[in-house]
Amino acid sequence: MGFWEVTLSLLEGLKQTCLIFALTLVLALPLGLIISFGSMSKFKPLAYITKVFVWIIRGVPLMLQVIIVFYVPGFIFGTPLFSRFGSVIAAFVINYACYFSEIYRGGIESISRGQYEAGQVLGMTKSQIFFKIVLMQVVKRILPPMSNEIITLVKDTALARVIMVVEIIQAAQEFAAYGLMWPLFYTAVFYLIFVGLLSLLFGFFEKKLGYYKT
Amino acid sequence: MAILEVQNIKKNFGKNEVLKGIGFELEKGEVLTIIGSSGSGKTTLLRCLNYLEVPDYGKIVVDGNTVFDSEEKNEYTEANIRNLRLHFGLVFQSFNLFPQYTVLDNIMLAPKLKVKEGIKNKTILPQEKNQELNRIREKALALLEMVGLSDKVDAYPFQLSGGQQQRVAIARALALEPDILCFDEPTSALDPELTVEVLRVIKDLKKTGRTMVIVTHEMEFARNVSDRIIYMRDGVVEASGTPEEIFGNSENAYLQQFLNSGKEF
Numbered sequence: 001m002g003f004w005e006v007t008l009s010l011l012e013g014l015k016q017t018c019l020i021f022a023l024t025l026v027l028a029l030p031l032g033l034i035i036s037f038g039s040m041s042k043f044k045p046l047a048y049i050t051k052v053f054v055w056i057i058r059g060v061p062l063m064l065q066v067i068i069v070f071y072v073p074g075f076i077f078g079t080p081l082f083s084r085f086g087s088v089i090a091a092f093v094i095n096y097a098c099y100f101s102e103i104y105r106g107g108i109e110s111i112s113r114g115q116y117e118a119g120q121v122l123g124m125t126k127s128q129i130f131f132k133i134v135l136m137q138v139v140k141r142i143l144p145p146m147s148n149e150i151i152t153l154v155k156d157t158a159l160a161r162v163i164m165v166v167e168i169i170q171a172a173q174e175f176a177a178y179g180l181m182w183p184l185f186y187t188a189v190f191y192l193i194f195v196g197l198l199s200l201l202f203g204f205f206e207k208k209l210g211y212y213k214t
Numbered sequence: 215m216a217i218l219e220v221q222n223i224k225k226n227f228g229k230n231e232v233l234k235g236i237g238f239e240l241e242k243g244e245v246l247t248i249i250g251s252s253g254s255g256k257t258t259l260l261r262c263l264n265y266l267e268v269p270d271y272g273k274i275v276v277d278g279n280t281v282f283d284s285e286e287k288n289e290y291t292e293a294n295i296r297n298l299r300l301h302f303g304l305v306f307q308s309f310n311l312f313p314q315y316t317v318l319d320n321i322m323l324a325p326k327l328k329v330k331e332g333i334k335n336k337t338i339l340p341q342e343k344n345q346e347l348n349r350i351r352e353k354a355l356a357l358l359e360m361v362g363l364s365d366k367v368d369a370y371p372f373q374l375s376g377g378q379q380q381r382v383a384i385a386r387a388l389a390l391e392p393d394i395l396c397f398d399e400p401t402s403a404l405d406p407e408l409t410v411e412v413l414r415v416i417k418d419l420k421k422t423g424r425t426m427v428i429v430t431h432e433m434e435f436a437r438n439v440s441d442r443i444i445y446m447r448d449g450v451v452e453a454s455g456t457p458e459e460i461f462g463n464s465e466n467a468y469l470q471q472f473l474n475s476g477k478e479f
Contacts, residue, residue: 118310121264122324122390123300126292132323136314213372214313 006175006183013171014190020157020167024092025150031093032100039105057098063159066091070163088160092153099149107142108134140209147202151195215278217242217425218394223272225258232258233269234449240394240442243423247436249460250446251472256429259446260396263427265290265299276301276393303387307399309379311371311386318367321354321386328390350389357385361415377408381415395419397428413439433473437461445469 038050057065069091073081082090111134119129161170168190172183218240225233232255240246248256261267263274265282268290274282281298282290290298311320329346332338338346358364361381371379380400387395397416401409413435419426420439430436436443436457443460445453445468453460453469463469 112308112310114306114308114310115312117266118306118312119324120266121299121302121304122386123296124324124327125296128327132327133312140314212313212370 006172006180006186009175010168010171010183010187010190013166013168013187016160016165017154017157017167017190017194020088020092020160020165021154023089024096024153027089027093028096028100031097033104035097035101036104036108039101040108054098054101057095058102062091062095062156063162065095066159066162084163084165085160087163088165092156096149096153100146103142103145103149104138106145107138110141111137136209137214140214143202143206143209147198150202151198154194154198155191216240217277218427219273219275220263221273221275223259223262223269223274225255225262225267225269225271232449233262235272236446236449236451237272238442238444238451238454240425240427242425244441245420245426245428245439246442246444247440248427248429248444248446249431249433249436249472250452254446255449256446257398260304260398260427260429263394263396264302264304265295266304300390301393303390303392303395305380305383305387305395305397305400307402309371309376309383309403311379311382313371316368316370317358317363317374317382318351318354320371320382321357321389322350324386325350325353325389354385354389357388358382360418361385362411375408376404377411380404380408380412384412384415384419394425394427397426397430399429399431401430401432445472447472 035050035054038046039054041047041050066088069082070080070084070087073079080087115133115137116129119133124132157167158169160167161173164170166174168187169184172187175181175183216239220239221237223233223236224231236255236259238246248259250256258267262269262282268287269282269284271284272282273280273284279301281301312323315323326347329338329343329350332346333340333343355364355367358367361384363378363381363385366374366378366382371382374382384395384400400416401412404412409432413432416426416428416435417439428436428439438457440457442454443457444451445460445466447468453463453466455463460469461473
């Protein structure tokens with residue numbers, strides 16, 4: 001089994017890895033914002049329920065959550081609710097949305113009251129204050145923790161193989177049946193390139209927002 | 215007729231009575247200074263005027279228009295309050311400039327948003343937009359010249375000293391043409407030499423006939439710039455009068471003690 005054959009096979013696995021990564025990001029980023037509004041709600045029961053939910057999701061291993069989403073509906077309804085891939089996406093989106101929500105909350109709460117009040121006394125509406133004053137400051141503050149979390153997501157995609165979704169590690173693992181171990185180590189190169197590109201991208205954004213200090 | 219009438223304002227935070235019935239009047243072009251120890255309710259009073267707090271009781275009248283009346287609390291919807299609070303401008307102790315905008319954009323942001331809304335509500339015609347924006351820009355530049363910061367138009371707040379930031383904040387508040395400009399301890403966060411440049415701007419504003427309400431701990435400044443001084447203690451107006459009456463007062467023991475407290479060292 002040659003180098004190119006292995007590379008092609010791993011690239012096939014990488015496609016799945018990228019798909020899990022992209023779908024999770026696209027869905028979890030907005031969902032996280034909604035959850036963060038829930039946890040900051042002035043309506044106490046909602047804030048309380050949201051916080052308990054975030055505690056549970058962050059407190060249980062993601063691997064276990066993937067297994068639960070895939071198998072548990074089958075036990076209860078007699079038929080699985082999601083496909084293997086669908087289960088991975090559902091578990092990842094919920095898990096990452098909870099982590100993102102805490103980052104958003106931290107960012108939003110770190111903006112001083114004075115910024116809101118300055119907007120208020122200048123006669124701005126709540127939405128004008130949020131979009132014209134607060135949002136950009138929040139984005140600047142959460143960029144470093146977000147990039148951290150997003151880089152972790154790249155590597156967490158490997159958990160998909162626990163329910164036999166063939167991402168890059170699983171693709172490499174299949175060569176082990178032929179006694180080939182090196183493809184498994186070779187996958188590290190793909191991860192490093194992926195994370196390297198992301199780091200460059202985040203570095204670019206941080207530089208873009210570095211024109212002012214708070 | 216008084217431009218500002220404040221009648222019997224009361225405000226509680228939980229069980230803590232912060233304002234216990236404050237009343238005063240202010241004539242157009244007058245400068246009123248509010249002095250008193252920390253916790254006497256000065257800042258809360260100022261925040262009530264700017265709707266950052268809603269009084270529990272009382273009435274506020276600006277230029278004959280009732281802008282707050284606790285009897286008609288339901289009328290104060292968000293949109294309503296937004297218009298009413300524009301009678302007042304507020305300069306904060308901690309400046310609160312918007313860090314991501316240049317000095318000029320800090321000043322123009324709110325007026326620009328007003329134009330945008332005006333077009334949406336059809337009070338401003340779309341073809342007038344550029345003319346309006348030019349007017350806002352001219353006005354902002356003129357205000358910056360007045361506070362002596364024409365060379366900082368494109369600077370960001372973090373590049374300015376505290377005194378410069380506060381002067382931008384004053385220009386920003388004036389851009390909306392408030393009837394009454396309020397200052398909440400505008401120099402408390404500043405070094406002595408930076409304090410001077412801010413007080414000078416306030417003094418210049420007095421010369422142009424601007425009505426102002428100032429909460430301050432700068433006693434000399436209060437004596438020089440004020441037409442009237444209110445001494446607050448424990449949520450009530452303990453004494454009020456002209457600077458001569460306040461600083462010459464020998465009857466009120468609390469006031470005496472307050473005025474002498476700074477001279478100990």
